[in-house]
Amino acid sequence: xxxxxxxxxxxxxxxxxxxTAFTDAEYWQEIRPDVxxxxxxxxxxxxxxxxxxxxxxxxxxxxxxxxFKMKWHQVGNGKIQxxxxxxxxxxxxxxxxxxxxxxxxxKRRLARFKVHMQLIRMGRYTERGRLS
Amino acid sequence: MRVQALAPNLQVELFEIGAxxxxxxxPEEFIVNAVRTAIEFEGVYDxxxxxxxxxxxxxxxxxxxxxxxxxxxxxxxDKLEGAYVKFNDLDTIKKDxxxxxxxxxxIVAQHGGLxxxxxLTKIPQPSLSRFFNSSAMPRRSTLMKIAKALKLxxxxxxxxxxx
Numbered sequence: 001x002x003x004x005x006x007x008x009x010x011x012x013x014x015x016x017x018x019x020t021a022f023t024d025a026e027y028w029q030e031i032r033p034d035v036x037x038x039x040x041x042x043x044x045x046x047x048x049x050x051x052x053x054x055x056x057x058x059x060x061x062x063x064x065x066x067x068f069k070m071k072w073h074q075v076g077n078g079k080i081q082x083x084x085x086x087x088x089x090x091x092x093x094x095x096x097x098x099x100x101x102x103x104x105x106x107k108r109r110l111a112r113f114k115v116h117m118q119l120i121r122m123g124r125y126t127e128r129g130r131l132s
Numbered sequence: 133m134r135v136q137a138l139a140p141n142l143q144v145e146l147f148e149i150g151a152x153x154x155x156x157x158x159p160e161e162f163i164v165n166a167v168r169t170a171i172e173f174e175g176v177y178d179x180x181x182x183x184x185x186x187x188x189x190x191x192x193x194x195x196x197x198x199x200x201x202x203x204x205x206x207x208x209x210d211k212l213e214g215a216y217v218k219f220n221d222l223d224t225i226k227k228d229x230x231x232x233x234x235x236x237x238x239i240v241a242q243h244g245g246l247x248x249x250x251x252l253t254k255i256p257q258p259s260l261s262r263f264f265n266s267s268a269m270p271r272r273s274t275l276m277k278i279a280k281a282l283k284l285x286x287x288x289x290x291x292x293x294x295x
Contacts (some may be wrong), residue, residue: 005216007214007295008205010214010217010269011268011269011295012268013219013222014222014225014226014229014267014268014269015266015267015268017222017223017226017267018226018230018266018267019267027219032219058175058178059178059182060178104182104186104191105194107178107182108179108182108194108195108198111175111176111178111179111182111198112175112179112198112201112202113175114173114174114175114178115173115174115175115176115202115205115206116175116205117175118173118174118175119205119206119208123210123211124206124208124209124210124211125208125211125212126208126211126212126213126214126295127211127212127213127214128213128214128215128216128217129215129216129217
């Protein structure tokens with residue numbers, strides 16, 4: 001499966017870098033290899049681990065159709081939890097990564113993801129390259 | 133995803149929340165755009181509802197900034213392709229963006245600060261705070277509003293990394 005980097009993903013990486021949410025070593029050794037697993041989705045066994053991969057739900061507990069979250073626990077010097085929403089259509093489109101802070105913030109983040117999913121379906125987004 | 137128009141009772145609810153936003157002194161342009169976008173985009177509807185249900189001022193501010201971000205995202209009408217950026221270049225880009233925003237913030241401070249800028253641009257103050265605090269790429273539309281409000285020439289808002 002092709003992995004598309006949307007502008008939302010790029011922008012969120014820039015912001016996370018600004019906040020030193022994760023180290024370069026974590027990016028190259030953990031985060032990037034995990035994201036590359038999408039190339040072999042769903043056969044990679046890590047996709048069966050709910051601590052790593054789960055369907056995205058909105059604040060009311062409704063599933064966001066074709067929306068998933070990739071999750072990392074204990075990354076960065078502050079040992080934060082990072083989330084990467086992914087739109088799983090004919091391609092895997094990386095959306096806005098974020099540091100999970102609390103339930104309220106996560107609800108807002110998933111509302112944003114819902115908007116981005118809708119925009120992707122409408123073909124109204126910016127592609128910033130493909131991960132290979 | 134929304135497959136049909138928002139039910140009339142939910143649209144009325146949005147207008148009522150819009151009236152609450154006016155009471156909270158949010159810019160009218162923001163309120164109109166929030167309600168319009170929420171009618172079309174379920175995620176924005178969720179955010180507008182969250183704002184109405186929220187009691188903490190700081191959380192309300194974050195929601196306002198989220199809604200403004202989504203209004204801006206939803207204004208894009210087509211699929212676009214931007215240049216690929218390597219991960220190893222992100223640090224340099226981040227530093228360039230920070231230097232640009234810090235410089236612009238100094239100019240804003242000379243013109244009365246963020247509150248004044250919010251009044252002039254009609255962009256909610258929480259959105260402007262997020263704009264200046266984050267290392268995300270600035271939107272050209274936001275830069276243009278700032279330039280117009282502060283009567284800045286093009287060179288002051290020129291950055292390689294706007295989107």
